[in-house]
Amino acid sequence: MRQPPIDPRRRQLLAGAAVAGAAGLLAPFAAHASRYPARPITFICPWPVGGTADQSMRALCQVASGVLGQSIVVENRAGASGMIGTKTLASATPDGYTIGQIPISVARFSQLGMLQLDPRTELTYLARTSGQTFGIAVRKDSPFQTLKEAVAHAKANPGKLTYGHAGVGGATHVGMEEFALAAGVQFNAIAYKGGAAALQDLLGGQIDMLADSSSWAPHVESGALRLLATWGSSRPARFQDAPTLKELGYDVVVEAPNGIGAPPGLPPEVERALRDAFRLAVQSDVFRQVAQRIDAPVMYLDGPAYRDYVSSVYAQETVLIERLNLKALLQKG
Template identity: 75%
Template sequence: MRFASDSRLQRRHLLLGGTAGLLLPSWAAADEYPSRPITFICPWPAGGTADQSMRAICQVASRVLKQPIAVVNQAGAAGMIGAKAIASARPDGYTIGQIPISVTRFSQLGTLQADPRTDFTYLARTSGQTFGIAVLPTSPFKSLKDMVAAAKANPGKVTYGHSGVGGATHVGMEEFAMAAGIQLNAIAYKGGAPALQDTLGGQVDMLVDSSSWAPHVEAGKLRLLATWGEQRTARFKETPTLKDAGYNVVVDAPNGIGAPKGLPPSVEKKLRDALRVAVQSDEFKAVADRIDAPVMYLDGPDYHSYVKTVYDRETQLIQRLKLKELLQKG
């Protein structure tokens, strides 16, 4: 009887063990990750500069991970629709995506219903953007100094087009205006493309955008007054930065890649390792150079620390620029 009882007990343990395995969540078997294709959410329209850079990264990372990475564009709300989709996804490593650094601002302005300090697993910071101020060749502003002088003489009269209230182009330009002691007339558009068209058509005095002006500057259809990076760009090395002009303002709005919070550590490591290879690859660097996106790699934990620092800085900027009030006015 003892042998029969032991046998039944063993069978029971085996049965319960098998059932427990079936009840484990799909992401528990992290050692086998990835065993199927990965979805990558890009929060911007297909074909844009951000989309191009993310596709280049995904192409290299997929070879490292030995699984396809399908890029899905979920654009809208200045990138916040895609960011929310990433935060809300299952933390199994099969849904990752681009996280714009503007999550630190829009979460505080109420556009993003997520806390960027706690609701994401950060995997890599990738590259920045080249922002600049451009005018028509016929503009009386031959330099940034000319524009500042005109704005001081005519407060609130000099206009500039930007891609939306609270976005990097709007906030960056207003931060510069504060540093320069001038008041400008900000004209909000639903994206950089319509702002560019109105600048070319003479509807606004200046365009503020991230490198959409580049081919038009090279073609002589626009004049570049300043760029906003820490250093001058290789492509437009004759153009001064805001810092060169004496204003301690740097805006490069670096993007990164993340996943929902709660990612298993072994899965997180595999993704971070793959993305490190991808960002440092010649393939990605070639695309980054073509779209004027300086490579600004940080590993996941360092990127997370950077996000927290930017969040605190944005809190102060929102208060100084009264961004909440501006958003309420539309």
């Protein structure tokens, strides 16, 4: 049976309805396509592959990528005690597709001229994540059974006892020099691009001692290394036999919590998405298991609170730089 022709006015109405309907169906997809993140994110880790910082950041990125629905690719930019990576991060386009770890040492290096920015105002802070367990380790065949013995040797042989650290002006270097000042001794500091390289030289017998976060932990447990002291406010759960510097009479505590950040000028909605993702990542079992394995106490702060924390550390570093004469140490290398 032949259908009657459609009135042109009705045809126009139907066509309009079809367009509107298609637009309604496509709207959610268009919104999804423009929603952040729409492509993989680069995460700059300012330390070498395999170190404790690298391990913790990769665990965080693994969880955060699942929250955000996009892969997060870790890119290691080691050197200058973490400042090469930080400089790269700070100068990146503030669109949320380049983020990274911000070492707390930015508060020190910005004042020493190694980082040409003010970390209090020229970075976006997303989350403080965890601290570190620092310690002084020696080989099992070292003549030093205790830190007291190492100090006695250093006093009798000024500048002879060597120790490796992860970079001039970084937490391991400054913490060890702060301890040396408190103990009244002078060590021979050997700088590396990261703790992993320093650890290998200790194991190989090229240096006498290692000052580092817990890269030494598995070797202490296996008996290849001996832990003389840790630097926290209390003894770590896994290494109850090792005294803290404070217990030994030295008023030195170093935990150096680090966090996640981005370039300045991040769009508010992107900042919120990243803060939420890394808050969930820090709270995840995946990250907490890694943090426990590398003896990194979880010390979470949301972005704005982390920014305030950096500002308070900045003021403390101003005093420490003068007390340790760090500018001269940095020039000496």
